[in-house]
Amino acid sequence: MYGPNVIPLLIECGFRASLPVGIAWATTRLASRSSAATRDFIWACAITIALLLPLSMIVTPRWSVVTPTPLARLASAARVEAVPSTVRSVATTERIGLDAAGTPKNRRPGGLTPWIIATWIWMTGAAAVFGYVLLGHFAAWRLYRTTRKIRDPWIQDAELLTREAGFSGPLSVVESTAISAPVVLHLWRPIVVMPEAAGRWSRARIRAVLLHEFAHIKRNDSRIQSLAQLACAVYWFNPLIWFAAHQLRLERERACDDFVLVSGTSRADYATDLLEIACGSSVRTVTHFAIGLAEHRSQLEQRIVAIVNPRTPRHTMTLLGRFMVALPTLLVALAAGAVQIKARAIQAPIGGIKIPVPAIQIRSGWSELSISGTETKMRSVATESNAERNSKPDGFHWAARMNEHQTVEVHLGRGSIQVLPSTDGMVRVEARTDNSNRSKIKAVSTSSGVKFCNIIATTRESRNYCEPGPQTSRIEEDQPVTEFVIYVPDSLHFSGSTILGDITAERPSADSDLATINGSITVKLAPEEGANFNGNLIDGEIDSDFPLSDNTPTLPTGERTAMSAPRIVQAIVGSGGPRISAMVVNGNIRLLRRSAE
Numbered sequence: 001m002y003g004p005n006v007i008p009l010l011i012e013c014g015f016r017a018s019l020p021v022g023i024a025w026a027t028t029r030l031a032s033r034s035s036a037a038t039r040d041f042i043w044a045c046a047i048t049i050a051l052l053l054p055l056s057m058i059v060t061p062r063w064s065v066v067t068p069t070p071l072a073r074l075a076s077a078a079r080v081e082a083v084p085s086t087v088r089s090v091a092t093t094e095r096i097g098l099d100a101a102g103t104p105k106n107r108r109p110g111g112l113t114p115w116i117i118a119t120w121i122w123m124t125g126a127a128a129v130f131g132y133v134l135l136g137h138f139a140a141w142r143l144y145r146t147t148r149k150i151r152d153p154w155i156q157d158a159e160l161l162t163r164e165a166g167f168s169g170p171l172s173v174v175e176s177t178a179i180s181a182p183v184v185l186h187l188w189r190p191i192v193v194m195p196e197a198a199g200r201w202s203r204a205r206i207r208a209v210l211l212h213e214f215a216h217i218k219r220n221d222s223r224i225q226s227l228a229q230l231a232c233a234v235y236w237f238n239p240l241i242w243f244a245a246h247q248l249r250l251e252r253e254r255a256c257d258d259f260v261l262v263s264g265t266s267r268a269d270y271a272t273d274l275l276e277i278a279c280g281s282s283v284r285t286v287t288h289f290a291i292g293l294a295e296h297r298s299q300l301e302q303r304i305v306a307i308v309n310p311r312t313p314r315h316t317m318t319l320l321g322r323f324m325v326a327l328p329t330l331l332v333a334l335a336a337g338a339v340q341i342k343a344r345a346i347q348a349p350i351g352g353i354k355i356p357v358p359a360i361q362i363r364s365g366w367s368e369l370s371i372s373g374t375e376t377k378m379r380s381v382a383t384e385s386n387a388e389r390n391s392k393p394d395g396f397h398w399a400a401r402m403n404e405h406q407t408v409e410v411h412l413g414r415g416s417i418q419v420l421p422s423t424d425g426m427v428r429v430e431a432r433t434d435n436s437n438r439s440k441i442k443a444v445s446t447s448s449g450v451k452f453c454n455i456i457a458t459t460r461e462s463r464n465y466c467e468p469g470p471q472t473s474r475i476e477e478d479q480p481v482t483e484f485v486i487y488v489p490d491s492l493h494f495s496g497s498t499i500l501g502d503i504t505a506e507r508p509s510a511d512s513d514l515a516t517i518n519g520s521i522t523v524k525l526a527p528e529e530g531a532n533f534n535g536n537l538i539d540g541e542i543d544s545d546f547p548l549s550d551n552t553p554t555l556p557t558g559e560r561t562a563m564s565a566p567r568i569v570q571a572i573v574g575s576g577g578p579r580i581s582a583m584v585v586n587g588n589i590r591l592l593r594r595s596a597e
Helices: 003-016 018-030 036-059 070-077 114-145 155-164 196-200 203-218 221-234 239-262 267-280 297-308 319-338
Strands: 063-067 078-082 093-096 172-176 183-186 190-195 290-292 339-343 346-349 360-364 396-400 407-421 427-433 439-446 449-457 462-464 482-488 493-500 503-506 511-517 521-525 531-544 567-573 579-593
Touching: 003 018, 003 036, 003 114, 018 036, 018 239, 036 221, 036 239, 036 319, 114 183, 114 190, 114 221, 155 203, 172 196, 183 203, 183 221, 190 196, 190 203, 203 221, 203 239, 203 267, 221 239, 239 267, 239 297, 267 297, 267 531, 297 511, 297 579, 396 439, 407 511, 427 439, 427 449, 439 482, 449 482, 482 493, 503 511, 511 521, 521 531, 567 579
Parallel strands: 063 339, 172 190, 407 449, 407 482, 407 493, 407 503, 493 511, 503 521, 511 579, 521 579, 531 579
Antiparallel strands: 078 360, 183 190, 183 290, 396 427, 427 482, 439 449, 449 462, 531 567
């Protein structure tokens, strides 16, 4: 490989890298029910393949795919008849095509060719991205210069956690006044940098934070991040590479969150800790060579939704699973580097040839082509349940008697949920939608009870809001609205969530976990009725007829936050009662006393 051909090779590989990234995107879509660690490994394999493409193109034999000759296609579609001509002409020919030899005919004035111009553009973009990454490395080094040894007693717990996390030796844990959120530096060895405020944290929070940072080290996330930065610098012109790096960051943080939760940390406590640390971080302290707990606040909402969802898979990948993913990706890399599309050289005359009008007669043999459009078919998802339900065409109706202590889940995309107490011990559901062709309700039996899933059909995909993922964390403007009413006995546990809509619980008698984004939660208690209420609110207001215990964290004086601080409230109404948990992002919480009838 000669020097002048290296950059054209990298540019070509940049476009070829779209193939493994596209396959990774399709694979993660099919594996949406898998754990974040699995999806993270798939994206890491895609980025590794993209970086190995230049080597694959050099060492693997070429598989040439020759395009058909245009003249051959023309001859098959038309019949040409030559008529004798009195014009004498002599023409010379040369081979033209992608494999033609000789001096290119598209050279610009001054000796510039399109490849030379593309090379300079590529070098400018690559230098800019490399410089941006180097600035991050320099900032990481400056951050390390501000660290100091931790003298707080909790540092002894860190040494115990290293063995619990599976490390053979101790890890370096230091503190710095220059940051307000924990980060991991990987200069010559991994270093965990804690903020000075960690000395005022609870032991449970310190344990969760350290487990998250230790997970990054155990998974070698810093090295994988360096590979992603290298791919973005080399293939900066391909937006799919930047998309793959973005997905890798998102799944990486989710995988580390799962590591913390699998280790025994409470989901509610960990979500609260994550919110408080993110809100307390007023300055972006995470550099391009560091990985932070509260990195990328734009992804914080999706992470919290995955954390509080009890159905999210949290297992790690086994060695066999990694092999089953890595082997096909390696074959894809070899195929992407071996395929070479070539245009067949054709014989064409140089210079103008004068042909009389009647010299050649072309009798058209074309036939009009009609392309029939493909009709998009909406597949109606049937309800999976052994419960009794009627066949009324105006909505979804479901009823069943369930065992004690079972769980009923409801997950909607856009719509409202109304929870009412059941007087006959039956679970009853009534649901309506403004577009029955696109919006369905599917009842699925689970090991702990039953869940009702809102399924939205589009022209390209089908979204199941019981399955957490990037597709089910957004709402389209024309998405159908669902009104869901459910009657729950007091012997069961209820869990309901909606991405865009309100949730109302009237006279709740069962333990309930309620969550909504861009909506409000209203809890109406009957006279003389008690409850144990916990509320967590981001960007909104709380209206309560009862005294609340406000546990909202206080920020240092003069500290400015990049997002609203979470309000954390608790209330024991009367002598207590069912446990009610409400989590709202961008909405309101109302805890009201229902007037006597």
